[in-house]
Amino acid sequence: MTSLWELRRWWEDFYRVESTGDVWSATLLADPAEVLTADTAMELRTKMQDHHSAWSGRRTAGGCST
Numbered sequence: 001m002t003s004l005w006e007l008r009r010w011w012e013d014f015y016r017v018e019s020t021g022d023v024w025s026a027t028l029l030a031d032p033a034e035v036l037t038a039d040t041a042m043e044l045r046t047k048m049q050d051h052h053s054a055w056s057g058r059r060t061a062g063g064c065s066t
Helices: 004-011 041-061
Strands: 015-019 024-028 035-038
Touching: 004 015, 004 024, 004 041, 015 041, 024 041, 035 041
Parallel strands: none
Antiparallel strands: 015 024, 024 035
16 A cells, blocks of 8 residues: 555655645646646556656657756
8 A cells, every 4th residue: 555655755856745635646846737636545656657757758858858
């Protein structure tokens, strides 16, 4: 089971992770307008993995290497 602490620990360089108990959210630090939400920690983890992969690909394709 994924916890708030675990998500924060693994994603602290990329997302601000929060939970109200009912809603889990991850705000992209590089673009605070991008916010992911989910009903569970596991669902949010999957969304962050997918989003980070796509976001990193966009940055690389755009010529930015950092």
